[in-house]
């Protein structure tokens with residue numbers, strides 16, 4: 001048996017939608033994108049969505065929209081993909097790392113206040129693996145300290161906590177449609193916000209800052225346009241949006257399938273004492289983007305190799321960001337910033353997780369993990 005880390009589920013519907021989009025007159029940002037934005041906003045129960053080329057681009061644009069003074073500080077987590085910190089640096093701001101909760105791996109909200117200085121302008125939480133940060137507490141903290149809050153929701157389209165989803169309690173939330181994400185078009189992203197002013201700014205910033213996009217000029221006929229602001233070229237195009245749209249009505253069913261797979265993993269893994277799971281808090285609906293396990297750091301890399309030899313794909317999500325010296329040179333942190341993040345980052349590995357994974361495949365994976373520990377003990 002060969003079990004890759006991830007298998008996408010794109011098929012006839014996406015191929016049909018893409019082939020219609022290819023035959024249409026407008027390939028760049030147009031009706032496919034606008035329809036996708038409306039449909040995704042409706043799924044999220046958010047007022048506005050602005051589609052971009054990646055989650056990284058979305059995070060950067062959200063920060064750019066506030067025109068913060070250069071080198072202002074943004075508090076974030078060290079247990080995330082490099083993209084979170086890079087988006088802050090790309091906006092010419094300084095990431096400041098606050099350690100994570102030892103059980104969930106999410107930013108430890110109780111510690112954030114230790115990192116707030118007169119230069120802090122924003123907080124960027126990450127809903128790691130698909131479990132939402134406590135946004136009720138975090139948004140309260142942001143409000144009290146007059147800080148902007150931008151959620152990195154790359155892992156968390158479907159997740160909620162206390163019935164709040166991403167973008168409900170913050171200034172904006174950014175999503176990823178990268179190749180292995182729960183909704184994908186290869187590369188893509190989207191920003192959700194309840195602020196019309198923010199949505200308008202983001203729409204301008206994603207298209208260089210021009211007063212009229214190609215779509216408007218096509219619709220209204222040519223007239224000279226202006227450059228209103230110095231923006232970026234991050235707009236999603238109709239081709240990518242066409243692939244995303246057929247996936248939206250299936251999100252809830254696919255989450256059920258992911259939940260079934262996660263519960264089956266949990267049931268079998270209980271019998272392997274060397275394996276620990278990441279805690280999931282009460283009142284959380286987990287998006288089940290990833291299925292991470294923790295094993296002793298002495299064995300983690302050996303287990304990855306063993307599983308690889310058994311034709312089972314795994315990935316580390318993520319090593320703590322203190323492993324990347326180039327990032328650290330530009331960032332703010334103290335010795336405590338990485339204690340829990342490093343420990344989890346040295347112990348964690350993600351097992352294959354996708355809606356169509358079969359119980360026989362999960363049996364095979366858990367069997368291989370069990371055999372590994374029998375061999376090394």
Ligand SMILES: Cc1ncc(COP(=O)(O)O)c(C=O)c1O
Pocket residue numbers: 053054055056057080081083084126152154155175176177178188189
């Ligand atoms: C937590 C997190 N943030 C941001 C990103 C960046 O997403 P994108 O590749 O769409 O820029 C990822 C992608 O893997 C991610 O996992």
